[in-house]
Amino acid sequence: MxxxxxxxxxxxxxxxxxxxxxxxxxxxxxxxxxxxxxxxxxxxxxxxxxxxxxxxxxxxxxxxxxxxxxxxxxxxxxxxxxxxRLDRVRLGMAAIAELRDTINETTALAVWGDHGPVIVRWERPNRPIIVNVVTGTHLKLLSSAAGRVFAAWLPRDQVEEQILKELASGSAPADIHTLDDAYAMLAEVEREGIAAISGNYAVKGVEALAAPVFNFKNELTMALVIVGVEGSTDMRAESPTIIELKKSAHNLSLRLGSTREVDSAA
The missing domain is CATH 1.10.10.10 (Winged helix-like DNA-binding domain superfamily/Winged helix DNA-binding domain)
Incomplete structure (x- = not known):
């Protein structure tokens, strides 16, 4: 032979x-x-x-x-x-590119930086009207979908100071007045497994969805984000857009070694 x-x-x-x-x-x-x-x-x-x-x-x-x-x-x-040796950001960038190809929406990748969540990459869809996302943008915890993901799944002692600052500065959504209000909203995000904002987003006329990505320690490491013009994204709980976002985040979590039980099709 x-x-x-x-x-x-x-x-x-x-x-x-x-x-x-x-x-x-x-x-x-x-x-x-x-x-x-x-x-x-x-x-x-x-x-x-x-x-x-x-x-x-x-x-x-x-x-x-x-x-x-x-x-x-x-x-x-x-x-x-x-x-x-896994490059989580490289894998995340591949995930949002694949997600963009699947749903034809603006997608982005957010990680936790020195001053909270920050966008490190975004992908442009093939459609005439899109929302531009600036790489390096720092996100609010209460008024952005990715921010809510980090605030919901990171330890409270890591996010509470920033939440209090947003409440004190008046930058929180109109329906969130107290720390208890914030934690009630974040508990709902955790139950749903996804954050969705339309109407109260940090930028007027924009809506967003975000899902958590976990690492081999089953700790939050990134958020996958979908951003669109308000009223243009199917925000229903069972929508194909949300199903694909959850599936993408779940698959990336598995790739990073997570063993969390996640309903990726709900």
Whole structure:
């Protein structure tokens, strides 16, 4: 067999071993041999032979008390290195470009900066009337959709001072007068899994939607945003626009290692 042909065929035993690891990852807990074999669709005797080798290289470990198998220390190290090397902003930019192509709306990516949420990238749709979003724009917590996402899912001690400043300055929406009002609104955002503003947006004539993106620690890391001319975006809870936004945010969260249970189609 030529070297080129052998390279194309790959190493079957390695692929089988990776199939066992995939089955264990999918189980999301330590597993008995019979469960691993069933998930990997192979006889237990065959699965056991591969598990012995995987244990030797540190990809799997076995609890001597329960006989259950789990992901080993070397596998965990590989995962941590992969997470560390992920460029979350690059992945976020790809996500908003794909979302723009799907829904043909202005999309943007917001992250938490030194002074609160900031837009780091936006994508222009293919339509005659659009809302321009300026990269580097800092967003209010109470009167922007992305701001509400950060205020809802970040720890209170990280956002409360800024919320109080917005309330004191009169820049909060007209229906939010007190800190209790703000937290009641943010609790609703968290229940819905999305922030939607139309009519009370920071910029007159503009409406926006935003969804949270979580990292491998299940902490908020970014917000995906849709911005449009007021009255032009379908803001209904079951609208295709909102479904696609939630799906995009959920998929990006999975890519970043999040294990949060999110209804991406609601």
């Amino acid at each position: 030529s070297e080129e042909l052998e390279g194309k065929h790959g190493v079957q035993s390695l692929e089988v071993g990776m199939g066992i690891l995939k089955a264990m990852v999918g189980g999301q807990r330590s597993m008995m041999l019979k469960d691993i074999a069933a998930a990997a669709e192979m006889p237990p005797s065959k699965a056991h032979r591969y598990l012995v080798s995987l244990i030797r290289v540190g990809l799997v470990e076995q609890d001597p008390l329960t006989s259950r198998y789990n992901i080993g220390p070397f596998a965990l190290k590989i995962g941590l290195v992969a997470i560390d």
